[in-house]
Amino acid sequence: MTSFDELQGLAAELAAELRPHALAVDAGAVPDIPALDVIRDIATPPQYRDSDLPKCAELYTETCLARTAANIELSRGDAGVLNICRAPSLAGLAVDALGSPSQQEAFYRVLADDRPWTFFGMTEPACGSDATAMKTVLDKDFRLHGAKKYVANAARGGIGLVFARTGPTPLSIRAVVVRNPSPGYTGRALTMFGLRGAALGEMTFDGIEVGREALLGAHLPASRRGLWGIARTFNVMRLQIGAQALGVALAISDYVHALRPQWRTLMTTRLEAARELLLDCAHDVDNNPDDRRAPSIGKLHATNLAVETARWASSALEPGALLEHPLLEKWCRDVHAFEFMDGTSTIQRLTIGTGHDDN
Amino acid sequence: MRAVAHLSGRTVGGEPTIGKQLVQGALADAHVATEAARRTLAVAGDCPDAVRDVHERLTTVDWELAKLLGASGFVDDGAMFGVHLSRLTANCWVGAS
Numbered sequence: 001m002t003s004f005d006e007l008q009g010l011a012a013e014l015a016a017e018l019r020p021h022a023l024a025v026d027a028g029a030v031p032d033i034p035a036l037d038v039i040r041d042i043a044t045p046p047q048y049r050d051s052d053l054p055k056c057a058e059l060y061t062e063t064c065l066a067r068t069a070a071n072i073e074l075s076r077g078d079a080g081v082l083n084i085c086r087a088p089s090l091a092g093l094a095v096d097a098l099g100s101p102s103q104q105e106a107f108y109r110v111l112a113d114d115r116p117w118t119f120f121g122m123t124e125p126a127c128g129s130d131a132t133a134m135k136t137v138l139d140k141d142f143r144l145h146g147a148k149k150y151v152a153n154a155a156r157g158g159i160g161l162v163f164a165r166t167g168p169t170p171l172s173i174r175a176v177v178v179r180n181p182s183p184g185y186t187g188r189a190l191t192m193f194g195l196r197g198a199a200l201g202e203m204t205f206d207g208i209e210v211g212r213e214a215l216l217g218a219h220l221p222a223s224r225r226g227l228w229g230i231a232r233t234f235n236v237m238r239l240q241i242g243a244q245a246l247g248v249a250l251a252i253s254d255y256v257h258a259l260r261p262q263w264r265t266l267m268t269t270r271l272e273a274a275r276e277l278l279l280d281c282a283h284d285v286d287n288n289p290d291d292r293r294a295p296s297i298g299k300l301h302a303t304n305l306a307v308e309t310a311r312w313a314s315s316a317l318e319p320g321a322l323l324e325h326p327l328l329e330k331w332c333r334d335v336h337a338f339e340f341m342d343g344t345s346t347i348q349r350l351t352i353g354t355g356h357d358d359n
Numbered sequence: 360m361r362a363v364a365h366l367s368g369r370t371v372g373g374e375p376t377i378g379k380q381l382v383q384g385a386l387a388d389a390h391v392a393t394e395a396a397r398r399t400l401a402v403a404g405d406c407p408d409a410v411r412d413v414h415e416r417l418t419t420v421d422w423e424l425a426k427l428l429g430a431s432g433f434v435d436d437g438a439m440f441g442v443h444l445s446r447l448t449a450n451c452w453v454g455a456s
């Protein structure tokens with residue numbers, strides 16, 4: 001067995017420990033689940049891990065392929081529960097890309113000591129797809145002014161990144177590390193339709209003093225200090241979102257086939273093909289980290305297929321099946337979340353069709 | 360319509376989002392599908408299978424329109440809550456074969 005197969009097997013074992021908590025997390029609970037501590041460690045770069053993990057776990061932070069494969073399996077347990085994991089997540093990947101060694105050390109030290117949830121504040125009330133139009137400002141005294149919305153862990157997160165303007169041009173949009181609580185930081189949770197473990201919220205910054213050392217990217221060339229410096233990070237994350245969508249679709253399909261063991265459906269084949277596509281796209285990203293089309297192709301297909309799988313399940317089973325099977329009903333809500341994460345399907349289509357989007 | 364009102368107030372690349380061709384295409388598709396559904400009910404409103412088909416098509420249209428609302432439709436009483444209620448109602452329809 002290869003390390004890659006072992007990692008997939010480990011992820012499947014951990015997924016089985018997430019599933020029993022799926023409905024409780026949907027209802028707002030945040031249970032302590034030992035498997036989440038293991039997942040958190042797997043998703044942390046090896047030098048900052050605090051427990052011994054099987055060798056195969058190292059692959060997770062090394063390749064997009066391993067991260068994608070593991071996320072499919074984990075989300076097949078339950079993506080909502082996976083999202084209550086206190087992992088470095090997108091904030092961690094961005095700190096890896098934009099932070100100096102001492103900034104990385106400081107960020108992961110907080111994660112190790114306090115075990116906080118992390119946030120990645122990009123979207124604002126008035127702009128999402130077009131991040132270059134953001135209004136949040138970091139002034140010359142390193143004070144942050146503005147607001148973000150629809151950000152995971154905005155209210156409960158302890159540390160994260162916030163993107164803000166330091167000047168008028170897109171190149172001047174930079175990331176700063178922000179702690180919560182901080183004087184001037186307010187977070188409010190939003191009521192979510194699905195994938196409730198992600199805990200979306202809004203945050204306002206009323207002149208928070210972050211300090212010069214919190215500004216990431218100063219050691220990088222001007223073109224790579226901000227938004228462009230994390231383009232590769234988004235490529236990886238986009239496939240992780242696609243992987244989570246496919247994981248939920250597989251969970252739905254497994255559930256339906258467990259209810260109807262005699263069924264041999266085409267959906268199984270389509271989902272297997274989607275897994276191949278996602279893994280191929282992830283392999284492309286590992287070989288060419290700047291290729292934006294491959295992750296968009298993988299994410300677009302997986303998110304659309306997940307919504308289709310949910311629709312198939314509710315129409316294939318008997319009337320009232322969604323009310324009779326609360327897990328199925330929950331997953332039929334969860335699948336819609338992935339559309340909005342890391343670029344809507346229209347944005348992916350523009351990237352695939354033209355090689356870039358016009359935002 | 361909610362999606363039109365929402366996107367008339369938002370911009371991408373400095374232009375109103377409502378003016379983007381892919382947005383207009385989605386709105387046009389939704390309009391056509393809704394008109395077709397109306398006619399289906401007019402000619403076969405007493406046929407349970409047709410009613411079920413219409414409901415499923417409208418669930419698809421609902422989602423295409425909800426996407427246009429971005430994350431705002433996904434939180435705090437946004438459109439997805441109503442879309443889902445309509446879907447659950449359709450799922451309980453026992454008239455079809």
Ligand SMILES: Cc1cc2nc3c(=O)[nH]c(=O)nc-3n(C[C@H](O)[C@H](O)[C@H](O)COP(=O)(O)OP(=O)(O)OC[C@H]3O[C@@H](n4cnc5c(N)ncnc54)[C@H](O)[C@@H]3O)c2cc1C
Binds near residue numbers: 150
């Ligand atoms: C579950 C969930 C988790 C999230 N997590 C985070 C997070 O952690 N951090 C964060 O910063 N954000 C997060 N978001 C927000 C997400 O990134 C935004 O919702 C997304 O970028 C879209 O922005 P918007 O909602 O403002 O929609 P808009 O950008 O206003 O888009 C509205 C509609 O216009 C379409 N559109 C946009 N541009 C064009 C164009 N050029 N041509 C045609 N159509 C276009 C879009 O496809 C969409 O249908 C999350 C959202 C969800 C639902």
